[in-house]
Amino acid sequence: MPRKPSDIVQYKLRIRESLRRKIEKAAEKNRTSANQEMVSRLEASFDQEELRSIRDATRNIKEWLMTAERAIERIGIMLLDAGSLARVEQLTADERAALNAGIAAILKHAPTFEGDAPRKEESPPKK
Secondary structure, eight states: OOOOTTOOOOOOOOOOHHHHHHHHHHHHHTTSOHHHHHHHHHHHHHHHHHHHHHHHHHHHHHHHHHHHHHHHHHHHHHHHSTTHHHHGGGSOHHHHHHHHHHHHHHHHHSOOSSSOOOOOOOOOOOO
16 A cells, blocks of 8 residues: 555664764754654755745746836836837847736736726725
């Protein structure tokens, strides 16, 4: 019968004596067993891996947003200038992609004015 993810299993492990001593000292300090100390530290290492992955994704999103912000800023400046539509072609590929994504997001949430119901005004919170 296959094991369940919640099953507790015994796992034999070979480690250096110096590491075993560190584990024992840490377990004493944390008032726990050596086994629990090792399990806690292993679980924490996987949590750190997940956090690194989240940080990397966040960094990528921030970079994309900065590119979009620069593109929007440049377009705003271009639109103020005469003949600005010709200057949109000066955008980099990343800036164009960010601009297109931003415009698509705005259009997705904007009313089309072709039979759309008017936006409801928010009522003040009840006291």
